[in-house]
Amino acid sequence: MIHYQLCCDVDHEFDGWFKDSDNFERQAARKLIGCPVCASTKIRRALMAPGIRKKGAAAVVEAEPAAPAPQVPQISSRRSGGVMPDQVRSALLKLRAEVEKNCDYVGPDFAEEARRIHNGEAQPRGIYGESTEADAEALADDGIEIAQIPWLPRADS
Numbered sequence: 070m071i072h073y074q075l076c077c078d079v080d081h082e083f084d085g086w087f088k089d090s091d092n093f094e095r096q097a098a099r100k101l102i103g104c105p106v107c108a109s110t111k112i113r114r115a116l117m118a119p120g121i122r123k124k125g126a127a128a129v130v131e132a133e134p135a136a137p138a139p140q141v142p143q144i145s146s147r148r149s150g151g152v153m154p155d156q157v158r159s160a161l162l163k164l165r166a167e168v169e170k171n172c173d174y175v176g177p178d179f180a181e182e183a184r185r186i187h188n189g190e191a192q193p194r195g196i197y198g199e200s201t202e203a204d205a206e207a208l209a210d211d212g213i214e215i216a217q218i219p220w221l222p223r224a225d226s
Contacts (some may be wrong), residue, residue, distance in 0.1 A: 077104035078111035105155030108162030161221050172197045180204035187213045
């Protein structure tokens with residue numbers, strides 16, 4: 070296994086472990102590595118101090134990062150009272166980016182537009198927006214499938 074200090078395109082630093090350097094390159098090229106802070110998939114290796122073999126030692130001392138990674142504020146989960154892990158935060162930010170990229174924002178008209186799509190009165194497409202708990206329950210009662218996802222603020226906002 071090889072340890073890399075990684076950096077995203079907005080300079081958030083984090084670390085990762087890979088089978089070998091080719092494995093890192095393949096994952097980075099396929100955008101499978103995401104920044105745990107902002108979910109960016111534009112990842113590069115950060116500057117690291119080299120591992121140095123101590124005289125007579127059989128093993129190589131693990132490389133240490135050249136500079137410490139910035140402290141990332143943790144997001145608290147309102148329901149559990151705990152802290153959201155970086156991997157979950159990253160996945161939710163990726164999900165938000167995909168929804169914003171591929172779906173139409175309908176704002177507070179979400180329930181009405183979802184019902185119109187379900188009834189064939191509007192073009193079938195992915196939508197997102199806001200609804201009240203009562204509207205969400207009414208949609209579910211009518212057999213209209215919706216999903217509520219935690220909408221984290223973007224790292225750039």
